[in-house]
Amino acid sequence: MVVLKNSKNSYGLLTIIIHWLSALLIYLLFALGIYMADLDYMSPYYQTAPEAHMGVGFLVLLMFIFRLGWHLYSKLPDSLPMPSWQELISKIVHKSFYVIIVLVCISGYLIPTAKGESLSVFGLFEIPATLTGAVYGSLNQEDFYGKVHWYLAIFVVVLSMVHAGAAFKHHFIDKDSTLKRMLGFDDKK
Numbered sequence: 001m002v003v004l005k006n007s008k009n010s011y012g013l014l015t016i017i018i019h020w021l022s023a024l025l026i027y028l029l030f031a032l033g034i035y036m037a038d039l040d041y042m043s044p045y046y047q048t049a050p051e052a053h054m055g056v057g058f059l060v061l062l063m064f065i066f067r068l069g070w071h072l073y074s075k076l077p078d079s080l081p082m083p084s085w086q087e088l089i090s091k092i093v094h095k096s097f098y099v100i101i102v103l104v105c106i107s108g109y110l111i112p113t114a115k116g117e118s119l120s121v122f123g124l125f126e127i128p129a130t131l132t133g134a135v136y137g138s139l140n141q142e143d144f145y146g147k148v149h150w151y152l153a154i155f156v157v158v159l160s161m162v163h164a165g166a167a168f169k170h171h172f173i174d175k176d177s178t179l180k181r182m183l184g185f186d187d188k189k
Contacts, residue, residue: 005074009181012074016184018067023160025060026101029053030157033150054108055122061105064098080176093163100156107149114141 005012011019036049079087112119113129120126170178177185 006077008078010077011181011184013184014070015074015076016182018063018070019182022060022063022067025056025063026156026160029056029060030153032056033153050112051120051123054112054119057105057108058119058121058127060101064101064105068098077181080170080178082170082174082176090166093159093166096159097156097163100152100159104149104152104156107145107152110145111142111149114145 003010003012004014006015032049032053036045036053039046039049079090082090109119109127110130113127116129118126118128167179167182170176171180
């Protein structure tokens with residue numbers, strides 16, 4: 001039986017889908033960002049790659065907002081028994097993900113808008129530029145925001161690798177159901 005909501009012992013289908021889809025999209029955005037860095041003006045993807053990157057980035061932000069609302073509605077499962085220091089690190093890592101993902105999205109938005117340009121979302125609608133682009137556009141803020149965006153994106157990817165490593169440690173060394181729960185295989189429904 002497929003359960004949409006989280007239970008006391010396991011993650012629901014919606015939480016699992018949001019988790020893995022977010023991870024997939026973040027890695028896709030990271031790869032596309034690396035690809036875009038080498039594009040020159042003559043490339044046929046010079047315009048389309050950044051537009052796709054911004055559109056998918058906006059989807060990640062929407063999923064993040066939805067995820068926060070969903071966690072208010074469908075509380076997370078109880079933590080598995082672990083030493084208090086591990087639980088503290090787990091909480092710090094998860095909260096860091098939330099903060100950094102929002103900062104990556106904000107800095108990504110500020111790159112085109114620092115030049116006074118709006119941000120197009122798949123050509124469906126545009127998010128207007130902030131006043132900073134019109135007032136300070138001559139100061140090359142887009143370069144600054146681009147660097148901030150890049151380093152935060154690297155941090156998200158590195159943090160996700162630490163997160164994945166911890167999940168594998170729980171699965172293979174501690175032999176608990178941490179990883180199984182996020183894969184939807186926990187038998188304690």
